Amino acid sequence: MSSKPPMRDALVAAAFQLFLERGYEQTTIDDIVALAGVGRRSFFRYFPSKEDVVFPDHERCLADMTAFLSVSGDEHEPVQRVCDAARLVLRMYNENPTFSVQRYRLTKKVPGLRAYELSVVWRYERALAAYLRGRFAGRRDGTLQADVIAAAVVAAHNNALRSWLRSDGQRDAGAEVDHALGYVQTAFGHPPAQPAVEQRQDPEDVVVVVSRRGAPMWRVVQEIEAAFGRD
Amino acid sequence: MSSKPPMRDALVAAAFQLFLERGYEQTTIDDIVALAGVGRRSFFRYFPSKEDVVFPDHERCLADMTAFLSVSGDEHEPVQRVCDAARLVLRMYNENPTFSVQRYRLTKKVPGLRAYELSVVWRYERALAAYLRGRFAGRRDGTLQADVIAAAVVAAHNNALRSWLRSDGQRDAGAEVDHALGYVQTAFGHPPAQPAVEQRQDPEDVVVVVSRRGAPMWRVVQEIEAAFGRD
DNA sequence: ACACGGATGGCACTCAGTGCGCTTCCAACG
């Protein structure tokens, strides 16, 4: 693996210390390198811009995701596969909960960081869309479906991720993301392999759903989930 | 209305002339203001940053969209409403096809402009999501559904918009966007005005699904889709 | 010991963006 450059970590630590105690815009590169005890030029050797120091591991995570998708064969259901790919991002956030929460609070109030985060998220979305475009090749409206599903997966993932970050990492991130992605899968793809709802084992227990044709699919699913005693 | 500041238009014209003939990054603010014959400081009075001159009318369009959504009552179906709101953006692009195509080519190759465009699109998406959150208030997973649907609408709109821009404005932008948004509506909301799937009007037409509890969720949905005659 | 290559530091430079004070112009008001 990439050996460990202690300088990079030192820069991240120094940067976050200053960002948290005096704010992002109030901290200059010179402040960071002075605290880290390195030369100014070295900062830009490890991070192409000031924003990059806030997202030090997304580049690696994006590489992981593209690798994960590139080894996918046809045996996996496409929507399921991109949902699993999205979970890789969650895993990265979950490896350092306190760091993630601190960063969340930072990006929430600094417009420049929010904009940068968007470009990072966009690259994840394009990776998912590219994979789906490949799987949907030849299908009618394949690229449209790929783009829409990728966007929906990212939105669901982010919705759950932000809810978890707002709880200071107290809630169960995995469960929240599973639930959110489950919604997308019921809307677009074949449902998940292990459904999120608990499975009762009583074979006599039956549910009857009646729906007029013309009702939207999500309403039907919602009725069924309610009948199953979800939530 | 805002009277017309000729200076603003002169700056946009000068900027695009230089951007097209020598590239965005190769053009400095001083070049622009020199060509426009105005002071450097005046540029930043009309545009807070160099990127803003590339998207001179998005601020107004975003205001139009929020206004459009804020006057919406409960008489409109929510998903239909946000699709109509998205069409406002298309209309703006369609008012100046050649300008839009030039800008598209510019943003396609300049990473900084792509990033800025993302933040613009993000604000549209948040406007749609905020509206849907209001309409879905109280509904189970209301904010999740709002975020996902807003993202899907934006993705579909952008897919069609880009396809139109790539055709140099030759194709029918409205038809492409209608088609793309129709896909989202069939997935999430009530079917579009001219539904993609034929709608039976017989009110007696009902579907009864019987499922033993314990069956996996995907089997249930599969049964329902089959009963609806989908796919 | 010496040569070499990668990692680092120092320095000067460009350019985006900001704060401030000055001029200019126009319009309302006496």
Next chain:
DNA sequence: CGTTGGAAGCGCACTGAGTGCCATCCGTGT
């Protein structure tokens, strides 16, 4: 008609991010 007050524009100096270039340091192989 003259004054005044505010908005629009201009000039200038300054900060800070990001870059190119070259000197330096250090570990390694010969």
